[in-house]
Amino acid sequence: MSSVSPVRWGILATGKIAHSFARDLALVPDNVLVAVGSRSEESARAFAREYSSPSAPVRAHPSYGDLADDPEVDVIYVATPHGRHDVDVLRCFQSGKAVLCEKALTLETASTERLVAEARRRGLFFAEAMWMRTNPNIRRVVQLAHDGACGTIAQVRAELGFVARSDVDRLWDPELGASALLDVGIYPLTFAHLVLGVPDDVAAAGVLSDRGIDVSGGATLTYPGGAVASIAWTQMAWSDNRAAVSGDGGRLEIPARFHEAAGFTYATGETLETHAEPVTGRGYAHEIEEVADCLRTGRTESDLLPLDGTVAVMKVLDEIRNQLGVRYD
Structure with a gap:
């Protein structure tokens, strides 16, 4: 990625935490929300309207898969309940997307290790959104x-x-x-x-x-x-x-x-x-900055959000x- 290009984010799911993340994302220079995906087209459109501007429109996708397949998205923030993180993260990986996934990463160690191994196998950036680590x-x-x-x-x-x-x-x-x-x-x-x-x-x-x-x-x-x-x-x-x-x-x-x-x-x-x-905003801005820095410098793992630490x-x-x-x- 070019060091001057904005990092283009997609948000998967439209619950409370997704709104908090979107508000902080707007505070981080050279990062932009470009798309949102939901299992409800109505919910996706409402979320997109709330965070769109004339200069930065947000596309609404009526499914998580459509968001994952969006070629204009660099990284996806997965904001679903942790009971389905493994399914949603793998779907993003299948489309070659970098992923920041809400905590807890999964329900148990085996599935966490599988996601980590898959990200490493594919050479994709991956991190758990334990935003406290970046505060x-x-x-x-x-x-x-x-x-x-x-x-x-x-x-x-x-x-x-x-x-x-x-x-x-x-x-x-x-x-x-x-x-x-x-x-x-x-x-x-x-x-x-x-x-x-x-x-x-x-x-x-x-x-x-x-x-x-x-x-x-x-x-x-x-x-x-x-x-x-x-x-x-x-x-x-x-x-x-x-x-x-x-x-x-x-x-x-x-x-x-x-x-x-x-x-x-x-x-x-x-x-x-x-x-x-x-602290910028609620504090999510600092993990956004860290992910963007990793993507711009070609790193697939973050020192502040280490995958080995997540597994431990x-x-x-x-x-x-x-x-x-x-x-x-």
Whole structure:
């Protein structure tokens, strides 16, 4: 791709997250939304009208396959429920498209590994849209932690929770891959992974709905150096939604909602410093910038959204799910 050409995006599906992504996409120079696909032609047309302008019209496709086949699209953002990501991503790959797919990438490790292998086999760019990884404040906290700002890290804490509406099917229907762990628990787990890496041991507990999906849970993860991470997630309560990294030399703390951090504090002894790195829009803009940079420089994998990191987190998600007793067909 030319370094001066705009990156042409397609959005697959038209739900709430697709709208959030489209609004942030409009804030990123040299990136443009050119097409949207939906299983409903009416929904695709409505989405296209909302984000079109006289100078940048958006084409509406009445199916996901038609979007994947659009020759004017460089990269597709897959925004369907994670229960069908494997099918939708593979369809995009079949048309030779680069893909940024919403988290969780799939329901379990085997299908995640299959998608990663297929992207590598085809030489196509692929990444999980774990936008928290690209947030400038999260990146700064992780860098400070790795640089020894907290001394020897002994503890990581992170939790995320909200009260789910009863009419949002993707949060309750097992056939759509409903899971508080996959929807919000993935954020605390990814934060712990960014700071501490792969755990030695995982001990998890939680509560399941009458349809067998997890709605609340927590896990304690232990690491080779002696650090412990405590993570929690729920779609049944308004949690404090904070995160912290603590050691014998200080503490880094991110206020609510930590996964979309607008700033953080650094405490050492009696000293408390407040820091804030600028964030564009809701924060999706930074992953858009990263994907565009990869495409322009010919990279098929991102250092900020690493596929191996996605697989490593998915393996822990599998272990937690197994301990909770969650099963998908």
